[in-house]
Amino acid sequence: MNPCAYLECGSVKWSLILLLSVSLFRSCLSEQIPEFALMEVKENEIHEAEIEEVTVEDELDSEDQEVFYPTREWQTVRPGQAVPAGLHMRLNLQTGKNEARIPDPENEKNGMTYKKKGTRLGKVNIDSNVYTPQELKKVLAKFKEGTEEEKAKVEGIKQKFRPIDDLMKEFEELNMRIETDFEIMTKLINKFNSSSSSLDEKAAALHDLEYYVHQVDNAENMFSLGGLQLMINELNGTEAVLKELSAFVLGSALSSNPKVQVEAIEGGALQKLLLILGTEQPLPVKKKALFALSSMLRHFPYAQQQFLKHGGLHILRSIFREKGAEVLHIRVVTLLYDMIVEKELLQDSEVNSEQMKEKIEQYKQVILVPVLIEQGWCKIISDLLGLPEHDTREKVLKTVNLLLAFCKGQYRGDQKLNTTLNLLRREYEELVEEELKAGEQDSYFRELLSSVNEILQNLR
Numbered sequence: 219m220n221p222c223a224y225l226e227c228g229s230v231k232w233s234l235i236l237l238l239s240v241s242l243f244r245s246c247l248s249e250q251i252p253e254f255a256l257m258e259v260k261e262n263e264i265h266e267a268e269i270e271e272v273t274v275e276d277e278l279d280s281e282d283q284e285v286f287y288p289t290r291e292w293q294t295v296r297p298g299q300a301v302p303a304g305l306h307m308r309l310n311l312q313t314g315k316n317e318a319r320i321p322d323p324e325n326e327k328n329g330m331t332y333k334k335k336g337t338r339l340g341k342v343n344i345d346s347n348v349y350t351p352q353e354l355k356k357v358l359a360k361f362k363e364g365t366e367e368e369k370a371k372v373e374g375i376k377q378k379f380r381p382i383d384d385l386m387k388e389f390e391e392l393n394m395r396i397e398t399d400f401e402i403m404t405k406l407i408n409k410f411n412s413s414s415s416s417l418d419e420k421a422a423a424l425h426d427l428e429y430y431v432h433q434v435d436n437a438e439n440m441f442s443l444g445g446l447q448l449m450i451n452e453l454n455g456t457e458a459v460l461k462e463l464s465a466f467v468l469g470s471a472l473s474s475n476p477k478v479q480v481e482a483i484e485g486g487a488l489q490k491l492l493l494i495l496g497t498e499q500p501l502p503v504k505k506k507a508l509f510a511l512s513s514m515l516r517h518f519p520y521a522q523q524q525f526l527k528h529g530g531l532h533i534l535r536s537i538f539r540e541k542g543a544e545v546l547h548i549r550v551v552t553l554l555y556d557m558i559v560e561k562e563l564l565q566d567s568e569v570n571s572e573q574m575k576e577k578i579e580q581y582k583q584v585i586l587v588p589v590l591i592e593q594g595w596c597k598i599i600s601d602l603l604g605l606p607e608h609d610t611r612e613k614v615l616k617t618v619n620l621l622l623a624f625c626k627g628q629y630r631g632d633q634k635l636n637t638t639l640n641l642l643r644r645e646y647e648e649l650v651e652e653e654l655k656a657g658e659q660d661s662y663f664r665e666l667l668s669s670v671n672e673i674l675q676n677l678r
């Protein structure tokens with residue numbers, strides 16, 4: 219946006235303009251008031267000779283006009299003084315006075331840039347019809363007696379157009395923050411590891427740590443600080459709440475972070491997570507352990523192989539025999555679905571690198587579906603269609619569809635499944651109709667319905 223448009227440069231809002239950062243001031247003036255001609259010159263185009271050529275005499279025609287003689291130092295521009303072109307101008311907020319100087323190319327790197335304007339560099343272009351020294355006097359006077367309303371407006375504008383110094387400061391703070399994250403994490407890890415910390419303090423430290431490790435760099439730093447191993451060790455600790463929270467931290471750190479995934483499996487996390495899932499533990503501990511396990515297995519075929527080798531599917535299956543662990547069921551199905559799809563997607567994609575070849579080789583050794591069939595997962599999964607939540611059913615329908623090719627024989631003879639699917643069909647047909655009546659465009663239930671129909675079709 220043209221700042222001049224915003225400021226109504228042509229109008230009498232000069233007191234506002236005077237308060238603005240130099241760049242705004244300059245660009246507005248140079249457009250509207252040629253006698254100021256605060257020409258913009260790119261910093262590397264500045265030549266001292268040209269600056270020194272700045273003269274005013276030729277064009278100054280008014281006898282009462284006092285000329286401002288610029289130097290490399292900031293000098294106050296008195297009201298009524300004519301200012302030559304090519305200068306740096308600023309408003310000294312302490313004195314309320316305008317100041318100008320010859321730009322110093324060495325010192326301007328972080329500040330303004332100047333642009334050559336035609337061939338007129340070094341010449342002052344005066345057009346006193348636009349802006350006279352008398353007017354400048356008035357403006358300065360007006361500025362001093364600025365109303366509260368105007369001051370508020372100026373504040374608003376200042377916030378919109380922040381000076382470069384502020385931006386630099388913010389940038390510095392941004393750099394600092396990365397270092398601060400590291401420092402905070404060091405403190406949290408020490409707090410957790412300290413024998414003098416109470417249980418509550420340790421739990422609070424893990425809670426905070428979890429927040430930080432979502433960031434990839436932070437998660438890797440947790441490893442280099444020794445925190446990852448502390449989390450893994452805690453998984454077989456004695457305090458349920460610390461087990462739960464360390465699994466939580468692990469899960470977040472492992473999410474989409476291949477480096478941490480490798481370190482975690484080398485640190486023995488997989489066996490400990492499976493131990494939690496396969497033994498009697500409070501539900502919140504199991505929930506977070508399942509979260510950490512899922513984060514560890516996703517997109518990491520080596521971990522998937524190890525998971526199968528250690529009887530991971532058996533352990534997950536045992537969860538379905540537990541009372542009160544229903545909230546975990548759909549999470550298990552989601553994990554299995556993701557693992558199957560992940561492998562299929564990779565098999566379908568083009569092989570265009572050695573790395574890809576290697577990955578496909580690794581996935582080939584993840585023998586998941588045959589084991590699922592053997593262990594009776596077809597029925598375990600389709601039984602979940604009886605659950606009431608649409609989101610759950612959506613996931614289960616997708617998984618059943620995915621497994622259909624392998625589970626067909628079993629599903630065909632399953633009267634209960636046939637009944638369930640037909641009930642679902644009726645329910646979703648009604649919901650689709652309601653959606654249509656309500657004029658909804660993207661039909662959520664239509665998708666569920668077509669999923670149900672697809673399965674029924676395939677089972678015929």
Ligand SMILES: *[C@@H]1O[C@H](CO)[C@@H](O)[C@H](O)[C@H]1NC(C)=O
Pocket residue numbers: 407408411412443444445448
């Ligand atoms: C945790 O504390 C133990 C015992 O004080 C110490 O040996 C170990 O280095 C600490 N670990 C970390 C990661 O700070």
Ligand SMILES: *[C@@H]1O[C@H](CO)[C@@H](O)[C@H](O)[C@H]1NC(C)=O
Pocket residue numbers: 451454455456
């Ligand atoms: C946790 O397991 C490690 C070995 O993996 C063992 O050294 C440690 O004593 C166990 N901790 C508890 C509290 O059982």
Ligand SMILES: *[C@@H]1O[C@H](CO)[C@@H](O)[C@H](O)[C@H]1NC(C)=O
Pocket residue numbers: 633636637640
């Ligand atoms: C499935 O159920 C529907 C209605 O409940 C019935 O008409 C159909 O014959 C059943 N199909 C099989 C294969 O049992």
